[in-house]
Amino acid sequence: MSDEENGVAAESVVDQLRDRIASGALAPGAPLRDVALAEEFGVSRNTLREAVRLLVHEGLAVHQLYKGATVKRLSVADVHDIYAARRALELRAVEHSFSASQEALDALDIPVSAAERSAAADQWDAAGTHSLDFHRAIVRLLGSERLDSFFRTAVAQLRLAFAEAPHEPEFQSHWVERDRELCDLLRTGRRTQAAAALTHYLDDSERMIVDLVRAAQQHHV
Template identity: 40%
Template sequence: MSNGLSLADQITLELRADIIGGRLLPGMQLVENELVGTYNASRNTIREALHRLGQEGLTRYVRHKGVVVRRLEHDDIRDLFQVRRTLELQAIAKARPLCEYQCDRMRDAIEAAELARDREDWRAVGTHGLRFHQHVVGLLGSPLLDEFFTNVVAQLRLVFSSAPDEARFQAPWLLRDRQIHRWLVAGDKSSASEAMACYLDDSEHQLLSTFTPSFRH
């Protein structure tokens, strides 16, 4: 293939993108026969793609159901935020003055989230908000870390999708993203880092308090 990806690679990327976009939700079944028809692929290719998603922590096998989109638990949330602190705070600490395209990509993600908020599309608010944080990690200039963090974002998307009231969860974060962006543009890494650390602490605390023990199954 011209892009160097196998069909299984492409299907894996598309299914992951559907998770990040909130189109595949926790608990949804991924039925082999349906995916064979959707992607005009062999059953072995579909199984390979589903296996890769399982390795990325995005799906799991359930007896009598097959492969389903994964529901994350409290320990997973803590682990995800440990990774976020490591990468996002390091990215800010090591950031050089923002290039115009870096500034624009962050601003575009924030503005897309604000437009989604205005139309009360809270799922899209979460997706675009996560895109802003992907651009923060992108300041490290590492394609390998970008790819790794994309998988982290997909798992976070599954956590957000499981929130009992996603609107209530997503609403507070946009102003904080915009303020972090302002400090990064101004070159005030100390303020941006402090704000991001508080952001991540508060977000983790809210998620952990949102999900009751019944979420852990």
């Protein structure tokens, strides 16, 4: 396999592992064993190691002495950094949502409705995934593939913090109704109200996740 082909294969593996992290299928501390994963994805161990190196670069994995690579556990500083990015991108997207097509605005309803159905079925892990999909859809209103790619990684990092919640329904139930409110405000052009709602949403979410991460750090000491 050429270097170019190896790079393409590694990117494909990274995409799949990132999606698993973003969906909650790979939790913080989960081992990334190169032999098993290389066999699963049908790639060489060198390709798999390159994929893991890229995950480390994205802040989704870490190398630990004598343990190999594992999915990262976020620090409080990581959480603050993620939320700085969320405010910059999501609030900007709300401000500029007037330039989005009605089709793009209506598409916001798809993940929100999916989250509501998941919550009604007590499928809270799925509800969390759909909520993150909704916020990715907000950022897509900016119409930038580069920002979409950046935010996809930020969302996967954020999911690592969600995984620290000791009781998933209690944590996720806070956001389904608020996502619906925000979605409806955006779809009907009430940008000022949407910006205010999103600001409160992000403030409350950051405080809650910081508390989760701090509690998890004490538990893992």
